Amino acid sequence: MTGPQIARRALLGTALAAPFVRPSFAQGGDPYVIGTLFPMSGPNGEYGKLFTDGAALAIEHARADGTLRRPMRIQAEDTQALPQQGVIGMTKLVNVDKAHYVLVGFTAVSKAVAPVGDRAKTVMVNGGAVGPDLSGLSPYFWNVIPLAHLETQAFLPFLIRRNLKRIALVYVDDPLGDAILGLLRTELPKAGGELAGTFSIPRTAQQFGPIAARVRQTRPDAVYVASFGAQQAQIIKGLRDNGITQPLVGYSALSIDSVRTLPEAEGVIFTSQKFDYTGGSEITRRFATDFKARHGGEPGAYNANYYNAVRLFALLAREIERENGTVNGDSLRATLLRVREFDLVGGKGRFDDLGNISSEIQVNEIRGGRVVPIA
Amino acid sequence: MLFLQLLLQGIQTGALYALTAAGFALIFGATRIFHFAHGTSFTLAGYAFLFCWNAGIPWWAGALAGIVAATLFGLAMERFVYRPIQRHEGSFFTVFVAAFGVAVVVQNLIGMFAGRGFAAVDTSLSRATEVLPDVFLAPIFWIAIAVAVVLFAALSAFLTRTHAGVALRALAQNPDLLRAYGLSSNRLSMLAFALGSAMAAPAAVLTAMTTGLNEAIGHHVMLISIAATIVGGVGSLRGAALAGLMLGVAESVALQFVDTQWAEAVSFLVLFAFIIFRPSGIFGVAQTR
Numbered sequence: 001m002t003g004p005q006i007a008r009r010a011l012l013g014t015a016l017a018a019p020f021v022r023p024s025f026a027q028g029g030d031p032y033v034i035g036t037l038f039p040m041s042g043p044n045g046e047y048g049k050l051f052t053d054g055a056a057l058a059i060e061h062a063r064a065d066g067t068l069r070r071p072m073r074i075q076a077e078d079t080q081a082l083p084q085q086g087v088i089g090m091t092k093l094v095n096v097d098k099a100h101y102v103l104v105g106f107t108a109v110s111k112a113v114a115p116v117g118d119r120a121k122t123v124m125v126n127g128g129a130v131g132p133d134l135s136g137l138s139p140y141f142w143n144v145i146p147l148a149h150l151e152t153q154a155f156l157p158f159l160i161r162r163n164l165k166r167i168a169l170v171y172v173d174d175p176l177g178d179a180i181l182g183l184l185r186t187e188l189p190k191a192g193g194e195l196a197g198t199f200s201i202p203r204t205a206q207q208f209g210p211i212a213a214r215v216r217q218t219r220p221d222a223v224y225v226a227s228f229g230a231q232q233a234q235i236i237k238g239l240r241d242n243g244i245t246q247p248l249v250g251y252s253a254l255s256i257d258s259v260r261t262l263p264e265a266e267g268v269i270f271t272s273q274k275f276d277y278t279g280g281s282e283i284t285r286r287f288a289t290d291f292k293a294r295h296g297g298e299p300g301a302y303n304a305n306y307y308n309a310v311r312l313f314a315l316l317a318r319e320i321e322r323e324n325g326t327v328n329g330d331s332l333r334a335t336l337l338r339v340r341e342f343d344l345v346g347g348k349g350r351f352d353d354l355g356n357i358s359s360e361i362q363v364n365e366i367r368g369g370r371v372v373p374i375a
Numbered sequence: 376m377l378f379l380q381l382l383l384q385g386i387q388t389g390a391l392y393a394l395t396a397a398g399f400a401l402i403f404g405a406t407r408i409f410h411f412a413h414g415t416s417f418t419l420a421g422y423a424f425l426f427c428w429n430a431g432i433p434w435w436a437g438a439l440a441g442i443v444a445a446t447l448f449g450l451a452m453e454r455f456v457y458r459p460i461q462r463h464e465g466s467f468f469t470v471f472v473a474a475f476g477v478a479v480v481v482q483n484l485i486g487m488f489a490g491r492g493f494a495a496v497d498t499s500l501s502r503a504t505e506v507l508p509d510v511f512l513a514p515i516f517w518i519a520i521a522v523a524v525v526l527f528a529a530l531s532a533f534l535t536r537t538h539a540g541v542a543l544r545a546l547a548q549n550p551d552l553l554r555a556y557g558l559s560s561n562r563l564s565m566l567a568f569a570l571g572s573a574m575a576a577p578a579a580v581l582t583a584m585t586t587g588l589n590e591a592i593g594h595h596v597m598l599i600s601i602a603a604t605i606v607g608g609v610g611s612l613r614g615a616a617l618a619g620l621m622l623g624v625a626e627s628v629a630l631q632f633v634d635t636q637w638a639e640a641v642s643f644l645v646l647f648a649f650i651i652f653r654p655s656g657i658f659g660v661a662q663t664r
Contacts, residue, residue, distance in 0.1 A: 041483055041486060041491070041590075042590075042591045043493075043589045043590075043591045045486055045491030045492065045590070046490070046491045046492030048491070049491060199635040200634060200636035201638075202636055202638075202640075205638065206592070206595055207388055207638070209387070209388070209503075209585075209627070210380075210384050210627040210630045210635075211630070211638075212511075213380045213630070214630055214635060216509065217377060217509075229492070229493075230492050230493040230587075230589040231493075233492070233493035233495070233587065234586055234587055237587055240502075241503055241513060241585070242503050242511055243503055243505065256492065258492035258493040259493075262493070262495070263497045
């Protein structure tokens, strides 16, 4: 073998290996591995980008501030929002990548991966799913997003005040949809309303004209949409195109761009966490400013939640590093329960014994392609 | 009135299913290649139209772009994926895996370049108005039916009255004899892919206006196309078209009798019923071994 051949092969090998070489960091030591179990492809891929953008910005801020002695790196696994893909990804993160902390989203995925994380004592943090039964899934499963029961508690009185008492529910046939159905069945009558009809749809459903015909027959005052991802926009377009003129309402999953920018979504009302990006804390303003500079638009609740999830890790790990402890599931949980309150985007975030954050809820309306808080 | 409403919506959906399924059936019938990436032709056509629409390009040019995108993709699959595989091995499984892999890659490329999530063409053609008490109909209903009727009439005329069309049918029946007559099966195979893929484009354009698109929509399209091809009788173009229409109507009208979550399952109940009671499909010919 001649010299130039060796050189060419070495060059080729180096070029091929380049993407896998970890960059050097100002901080020393092996990085903390932040695993992500997000849908990066498929009809819910839009969420994966939203979630990752928030988490990546938090890592950048922690690096700039020198919050930790060791750097953080994201190890992404694509779940496609499917439970079985989630379990495969979680198993790899725990056993192969030795993740210190895993970010999850989607109710069905969260419930599927929780036992894996629980056995490995790996902390899992949800910033996107709102199924009420995500509370207390495991001592190592925390929520940095208020769960659906908190959203409906705030939303139902608002709907009744607007005289929207007969609600038709179009819900996806999965744990999230079932949870919203259960909540509306029990809470709506207590608030003075009634369920005019319930319409379950498979996750893969694409045609909503026939469902609109069934919904019309129930003569509702409003239609509650409990789905997620691309399907939400399809439902809204399907209902509006097929003669549903009543207000369309829903929960925080409606805050994604593909819904916000949909002409048929004009007037859609939904709940979300309360964020004040202009008059809030310095952390909130810095997050909003840097996010806008990087992505060219206002951040949404999901961006903020996953920023908070990673920031929470940085704050907890800093405490543990100061005490010269080892960052693992047990030390993170012990520190969370000891400190309880953290400076996060949106203000002080306080966690209960089950690892659930409490947060204020606001009611939003989509007006001219913008999300406007109305209550 | 609910039944009439569901029936009309089923016909609209069925017309689109028929167009897509007929394209798949044409390719499969003529070449016996299980073109799993047919759904990707549909997706590419839809996004090409959407891109043109958003860029302010006239609708007819957008539709043409959709047809070109679908056709080029179909031709590229035939030339660069299926033909090399068939030259060496040609097993059904290899072809399927190759097509599936390409479909996944293209789906992710569309997601990267066009954005992940829902996308639709904003047009008043999809907005229904009340034409009878409690019966809503959108202008696109008539467009979908007209497009399906015209395209099927044109395709039938092509297959029965032109040399190329007759040769395509001959390719389906006896490729060896076709070669003995000096005709190129490769060229005819490319023609089948071009025509079949182009058939998906009008359905994709209309879908972009009605239910909207996402980069993963091709898988759903393929499920319907496969079901329609089996129900219609493998190799039968009119069978696939009729079965596509039937599946669309069944999916919609079923809501008169069952809960909404069973709508999609009805299509597959129809498929199972045919597999059990009439495996050769509506127009298929029963074969004994």
